[in-house]
Amino acid sequence: MSSFLSTPVESKVEEDIEYNNICQKHNLLLQTLPKGNGWRVQHLYNYNGFWLNPNTVKNNLLLHTYFKSLPTDIVLVAFMKSGTTWLKALMFSTLNRDCYTFSNHHLHNHGPQSTFPFLDCESYPITDFTSISVNPRLFATHYAYTLLPACIKSGKIVYVCRDPKDVLISKWHFMSKLRSKDLPPLLLDSAFELFCQGESEYGPFWEHVLSYWSASLEFPEKILFLKYEDMKKQPEVVVRKLAAFMGKPLTADEEKRGVVMDIVKLCSFENLSNLEVNKKGLEKFGRLVEVEKQDFFRKGEIGDWKNYLSEEMKERVDTITNEKFVGSGLRLGATV
Ligand code: PAP
Numbered sequence: 600m601s602s603f604l605s606t607p608v609e610s611k612v613e614e615d616i617e618y619n620n621i622c623q624k625h626n627l628l629l630q631t632l633p634k635g636n637g638w639r640v641q642h643l644y645n646y647n648g649f650w651l652n653p654n655t656v657k658n659n660l661l662l663h664t665y666f667k668s669l670p671t672d673i674v675l676v677a678f679m680k681s682g683t684t685w686l687k688a689l690m691f692s693t694l695n696r697d698c699y700t701f702s703n704h705h706l707h708n709h710g711p712q713s714t715f716p717f718l719d720c721e722s723y724p725i726t727d728f729t730s731i732s733v734n735p736r737l738f739a740t741h742y743a744y745t746l747l748p749a750c751i752k753s754g755k756i757v758y759v760c761r762d763p764k765d766v767l768i769s770k771w772h773f774m775s776k777l778r779s780k781d782l783p784p785l786l787l788d789s790a791f792e793l794f795c796q797g798e799s800e801y802g803p804f805w806e807h808v809l810s811y812w813s814a815s816l817e818f819p820e821k822i823l824f825l826k827y828e829d830m831k832k833q834p835e836v837v838v839r840k841l842a843a844f845m846g847k848p849l850t851a852d853e854e855k856r857g858v859v860m861d862i863v864k865l866c867s868f869e870n871l872s873n874l875e876v877n878k879k880g881l882e883k884f885g886r887l888v889e890v891e892k893q894d895f896f897r898k899g900e901i902g903d904w905k906n907y908l909s910e911e912m913k914e915r916v917d918t919i920t921n922e923k924f925v926g927s928g929l930r931l932g933a934t935v
Contacts, residue, residue, distance in 0.1 A: 611723075611724060618661075618723070621661060625660055628646075628660075629653055629656065632644040632645055632656070635650055635798045636789075638770070638778065638793070638799055638800060639777045643798065646659065646746070647746060648743070648745065648806065649742075649743045649803070650799060650801070650802050651800065651801065654720075654888075655800070658719050658721045659742060661725060662718055665726075666728065666748055666751070667729055668748070668750035669735075669754070670753065670754060671736070672735060672751070672755070673690070673735050673736070673737050673754065673845055674737075674738045674747075674754060675715075675739040675740075675759075676741070676742070677739075677741065677761075678760065678761075678807045679741055679801055680765075680766050680770045681759050681760055681761040681827060682759040684896070685866060685871075685899075686759055687711040687714050688711035688714070689834075689838060689866045690715075691705075691737065692704070693838055693842050693862055696847075696858060704865060706871070706874075707874060709876060710880075710892050713882060716731075716738055717885075718738050718739065719741055720885025720886075721885045721887060722886050735846070742801070743810045744810035744811050752814075752821075755845075757823045757825065757841070758825065759830070760827070760931065761827035762901070763794075763805070763916055763931070764904035765902065765904050766804060767790065767794045767904065768906075770790075770800075771790040772897055773894060773897075774790075774800075776891070787907060795915060795916065795919060809924070811824060813927070823844045825840075826932070828932050828933040831901055831933070832933045834866075835859045835863055872899070876892070877893065878892070878893050
């Protein structure tokens, strides 16, 4: 991870005309964009239909300006708390299955979040990631499809979605931990209301999912659309799909040797959450965000929302989901 992190060099920032122009554009933009309530920071801004925190708006401008994609890139996308950590581990270990043994694996000593870069965080000096020599390069982002630079859309994308009720509960727990100490705690009732109105980082949830669902129907060879619930039910099916999609299908010999189950076990919630490397320390994202590694592992279950949401709340989310997804052909929940 450290290879793509940059040390802030404030004096250099002042001399960088292109970067300063973007900062200026960002400041002006924030004055004009609709403002909403943040979960982690005080305000979110509605940028081209999606609620982002101010730094994520800025980073979207930076991404559009600086990111140099390669046709072989594969980008993992998910709405927050929908399965990024798990898929990072699965994609990394599936793609690099010839580089490590399963008894002495990179993931035993490195958190899944550090296996490949997250594109939504600002680092300075700006990196265009051209120094990454592995092929294909893997990246991750939470941006909606319409907010991605065109060059990313021309490569391959793995998208994962999850039941919005579980996403809401997972996100509320996670954001409550990261929430600025200067703000009052975010009560679940308030988070629920904001989520239903679409007002949460990278939201609205439903438009985010639909943006990738529609694109996956249009470009099925470019976008692999997965569901967290399918992954829980039959992870081995997902590993095979991922391997083929990433251009490295499982061979008959690998199948015989049980490589699929090795990957599944390595990346399971039980295994990863019990590794020392995932229990302590901080994961750094760009120069501004740090997260306790253990906060990426909470319960890893389907249906934990039942412990938090009333029947009425469940009905409200399900009704929104049905109304938003009607006619799209998308059904949430396990399909395999
Ligand atoms: P991010 O958006 O901050 O990157 P992300 O990894 O997408 O988070 O989602 C975290 C959720 O995935 C957590 O769900 P929970 O709060 O409902 O428990 C986390 O526990 C779960 N998770 C992390 N790793 C795994 C895994 N290996 N298998 C299943 N679920 C996992």
